[in-house]
Amino acid sequence: MTVAIEVSGLVKRFKRTTALDGIDLEVPEGTVLGLLGPNGAGKTTAVRIMTTLLKPDAGRATVLGLDVLRDADRVRAVIGVTGQYAAVDEYLTGFENLEMAGRLYHLPRAEVRSRARSLLEQFDLADAGDRISKTYSGGMRRRLDIAASLIARPRVLFLDEPTTGLDPRSRITMWEFIAALVGEGTTILLTTQYLEEADRLADGIAVVDHGRIIARGTADELKAQVGGERLEFTVTDAADLPVLADALSGLGLDRPNLDEANRTFSMPVSGGAGVLREALDRVADRVTVIDVGLRRPDLDDVFLTLTGRAAEVQPDGKPDERPARDRAEVTR
Amino acid sequence: MSSVGMAVADGLVVTKRNLLKIRRVPDVLVFSTLSPIMFVLLFTYIFGSAIPLPGVDYVDFLMAGIFAQTVVFGSSFTGTSLAEDMTKGLIDRFRSLPMARSAVLVGRTFADVGINVVSMVVMVITGLLVGWRINGTVLEALAGFGLLLLFAYSVSWLMALIGLSVRSPEVFNNASFIVIFPITFIANTFVPTNNFPTVLKVVAEWNPISALVQAVRELWGNTSPQLPPPDVWPLQHPVLYSGLWMLGLLLVFVPLSIRKYQRVAAR
Structure with a gap:
């Protein structure tokens, strides 16, 4: 080689x-x-x-x-x-x-x-x-x-x-x-x-x-390493997050990540739609769910897993549009 | 390919790019030809009406001066364009290619000679229309135009260095205007220097623009025995003195600009 x-x-x-x-x-x-x-x-x-x-x-x-x-x-x-x-x-x-x-x-x-x-x-x-x-x-x-x-x-x-x-x-x-x-x-x-x-x-x-x-x-x-797909819930009340975690314990590959500010629950899982159905069955009427889904890993997940924090990508995902020279002035 | 051969070949490739751009954005050419037309007309009819010169028509006296000012302004286009190029991604492409390090600057300065040639043609026509005549031989006339172009070419390397040193093309434009305007005015460009205050008179006499203008006036036969050049060495030997300036400008600013280009682009 x-x-x-x-x-x-x-x-x-x-x-x-x-x-x-x-x-x-x-x-x-x-x-x-x-x-x-x-x-x-x-x-x-x-x-x-x-x-x-x-x-x-x-x-x-x-x-x-x-x-x-x-x-x-x-x-x-x-x-x-x-x-x-x-x-x-x-x-x-x-x-x-x-x-x-x-x-x-x-x-x-x-x-x-x-x-x-x-x-x-x-x-x-x-x-x-x-x-x-x-x-x-x-x-x-x-x-x-x-x-x-x-x-x-x-x-x-x-x-x-x-x-x-x-x-x-x-x-x-x-x-x-x-x-x-x-x-x-x-x-x-x-x-x-x-x-x-x-x-x-x-x-x-x-x-x-x-x-x-x-x-x-x-x-x-x-x-x-990242854990493949993740199961995500968004709830109406952040206080419900621990209830969710309790209801879904044992279903994920790792501990869930609870984000109170965004009222989201996220947990690495494997098994696709079957896991999703099982999760919905377990949650049933215990909490009010706004959104639920399976998400494939992206850069944020890689970073969350590897560094414990989100990637600092600009929200609109656009590159820094300043011309090369200004950029150099700033970063020099 | 030898390194000199490569530098010339690469320089010509970049020259072609710059000329194509001038052709597609003709605004530059329009303004660099309109302003000399305006200057010829304004000076001939406004100043000319009030400035009687012994033994020579004011329009004959004036044209060499206007030509000199115009080509020096023309050479400042080198700086503007480089300052602009340096803000674009294209410069990274140039730097990642196995081309001569001087090619971007050679290509720029060569292309700007082209702009100056076009402005000169327009000015010749305007000048002839308002009564200007060359009283020398064809060879002397051509020598005058050649001297103007060479002088402008050497100044364009100074402009290149400044253009690479400023942060934006706008800054360059303002800066070059502030510098070029007095340099071309504190000279024999538009009026004889005899009655200047002492300090300005000395500056004017040693100003290379004065020597250039004097040289061109003599080559074109636009002088008068009643209006002899001041008895100072530069104006008694105007071709030699302006030639030395050209050589000096090139020797100093070609290497400095190329080095600056490599540094600026390496940020």
């Missing part, structure tokens, strides 16, 4: 904050690693170091055996990068954006042209290819962005939150494109806030929080 990306002891501090506090990663060639974590966990900082955009304060990172500091130019020649902010020129057409990227990878002109056309085709942008990208939708821009990072057929691809801010349908389309790339044998490191996304695309997942990796494993392993 060849290692495509290797990172050890990566530390990066900005003025007052420690963005990365010693990160170790190893991504075997041809696999996908999902870096899962909330905003501000250090995912983007890690990607920026691995893609030669930022210098670490300590530790080292290599891509295909090339050191990102000493061999930065050779690293750049073998990687493709798609950041959180679509890095396309909005006044160029889709084709011109791809052509420019290809020329800057120093590919021969004729190859760039044919490759650009086939990528536009592949990413469902053939019809829009000769329109300026300012007219594109968010999802189209992201796709163009990824296409640009693929123009030189990179062996290693970095995708920083490829679906953040996309509507659900564009997200699913994007997943299909990424899955197709995986099929072609590209090594991918992708960051995401969504467990579902990591689950769907990644072979291995590393959970990041406060600049550290707090858990790693396959999606199934993490879910097993």
Whole structure:
């Protein structure tokens, strides 16, 4: 097994904050690693170091055996990068954006042209290819962005939150494109806030929080740790929560979590609808229930389980939209 | 590919991008050509009516000055555009590509020469319409235009450094206006410097803009024997003096800007 990306002891501090506090990663060639974590966990900082955009304060990172500091130019020649902010020129057409990227990878002109056309085709942008990208939708821009990072057929691809801010349908389309790339044998490191996304695309997942990796494993392993699905109740009166806990004792895999502020009861279970029916039977008329359901684990559950607190994802789930420079000013 | 060859090739790729953008957002070009037209008309008819010069029409005297001011303002576009580019995600793409580190700046400054060429063409036409004539040979006339473009090109590297140092394109615009306006006015651009107060007179005489304007006036034959340049070295050797400034600006600000670009983008 060849290692495509290797990172050890990566530390990066900005003025007052420690963005990365010693990160170790190893991504075997041809696999996908999902870096899962909330905003501000250090995912983007890690990607920026691995893609030669930022210098670490300590530790080292290599891509295909090339050191990102000493061999930065050779690293750049073998990687493709798609950041959180679509890095396309909005006044160029889709084709011109791809052509420019290809020329800057120093590919021969004729190859760039044919490759650009086939990528536009592949990413469902053939019809829009000769329109300026300012007219594109968010999802189209992201796709163009990824296409640009693929123009030189990179062996290693970095995708920083490829679906953040996309509507659900564009997200699913994007997943299909990424899955197709995986099929072609590209090594991918992708960051995401969504467990579902990591689950769907990644072979291995590393959970990041406060600049550290707090858990790693396959999606199934993490879910097993989180406890799979959860049974949730919302009641009218917080005082009823202990009554619920009493009624449902023994039904869950672990102790329930009682949230008095939100009047919710949550407990890891297994068994699907059968458990749900059993739970409703047991509760019967003992408490007034507003809502009840089975929920599959998400990032919040992973974080609740691993850190005992909720993930600090912004409520609307949107990324920080400030431009790169302001962001740097604040976090430096 | 050699590193110089690569720098030029990559620089040209970025130049093409910038020129395409100018073509698609022609507002920039419209305003960078409208303002010189306005200046030519205002100065010719307003100042020209009150400023009698011995042995030379005011419009002939004026044009070299307006050209100089216009191309220096034109070079400030480099700073605005870079300040704007640095706020966009595209800069990260550039930095993650195996391209020459200088390409973004080379591509910018090259493209801005293009803007200046267009403004100059518009001004030549306007000038000719209001009675301006070149009294030199074709070669001398072209040398004058070449000198203006080279000077503007070297200034654009200074603008690049400032553009990379400010926080937003708006700040750059305000700052550059405050600096360029006095620099192009405390000179022989619009009136002879003979009657300036002493301090301003010395500043004007050593101001590289004055030398540039004087050089261009001489090349275009827009001077008068009754209006000799002040007897100071820079204005007696205007081509050499302005040439030295260009060289100095390039030697200092090309490396400084490239270094700044790498640092700013590495945040």
